[in-house]
Amino acid sequence: MTIELHAFDTPNGRKISVALEEMGLPYRVHVVDITKGEQFDPAFIKISPNNKIPAIVDPNGPGGRPISVFESGAILLYLGMKTGRFWPADGVAQVAVLEWLMFQMGGFGPIPGQVHHFIALDDESDRRYGLERFMDETRRLYAVMDRRLGEYEFFAGAEISIADFAIVGWAWRHPRHQVDLADFPHVQRWYQAMMARPGMARGFAVPLRRG
Ligand SMILES: N[C@@H](CCC(=O)N[C@@H](CS)C(=O)NCC(=O)O)C(=O)O
Numbered sequence: 234m235t236i237e238l239h240a241f242d243t244p245n246g247r248k249i250s251v252a253l254e255e256m257g258l259p260y261r262v263h264v265v266d267i268t269k270g271e272q273f274d275p276a277f278i279k280i281s282p283n284n285k286i287p288a289i290v291d292p293n294g295p296g297g298r299p300i301s302v303f304e305s306g307a308i309l310l311y312l313g314m315k316t317g318r319f320w321p322a323d324g325v326a327q328v329a330v331l332e333w334l335m336f337q338m339g340g341f342g343p344i345p346g347q348v349h350h351f352i353a354l355d356d357e358s359d360r361r362y363g364l365e366r367f368m369d370e371t372r373r374l375y376a377v378m379d380r381r382l383g384e385y386e387f388f389a390g391a392e393i394s395i396a397d398f399a400i401v402g403w404a405w406r407h408p409r410h411q412v413d414l415a416d417f418p419h420v421q422r423w424y425q426a427m428m429a430r431p432g433m434a435r436g437f438a439v440p441l442r443r444g
Contacts, residue, residue: 236260240287242441245305248402249287251436306338309395333388333396348410382419
């Protein structure tokens with residue numbers, strides 16, 4: 234049965250389109266244009282109470298009943314558990330996936346997101362302060378990822394997982410937060426390998442904007 238994906242063309246939206254493509258799940262896109270305030274539509278808030286994309290509705294949820302899920306990390310976990318794909322069966326291996334998924338949700342997303350905000354400001358002193366603070370922290374997070382990927386092929390170890398889908402959504406925006414991946418060679422190696430996957434290419438190509 235077709236999953237309804239409510240999303241826009243942003244890192245958090247792309248995490249879910251790539252996961253759905255990689256998992257081979259049938260889905261239909263409903264564009265929620267956050268530049269036009271569509272995230273405040275009462276019908277959308279019913280499935281995403283924090284008025285943010287992404288959200289999904291799965292007509293065939295647990296017990297065969299429909300379910301909606303908001304928060305991209307929760308959606309990735311839901312889809313991983315539903316399909317048993319990109320989510321290991323082994324409890325110890327699950328911990329590594331959870332660690333790197335939470336690393337992304339709590340840090341490598343909110344922090345580069347602040348860079349995206351401050352970089353667009355007109356006021357020079359506001360921009361300088363914000364960028365100094367959040368650029369440094371963004372680069373520190375890239376260094377953490379680089380160390381991890383110097384030891385393992387993927388974030389959770391030898392196998393690709395939903396944690397990689399979470400992180401690639403934000404790494405995809407490295408030009409916007411002005412990070413040169415050549416400074417983080419292990420991240421660059423991983424990013425190129427991720428982007429070479431056909432499922433990933435489909436997930437980034439699916440239209441998440443109108444027109
Ligand atoms: N923690 C949330 C963050 C989602 C989020 O920030 N979505 C942004 C686009 S990337 C959004 O919908 N913004 C609209 C708004 O804040 O009104 C998640 O990971 O799903």
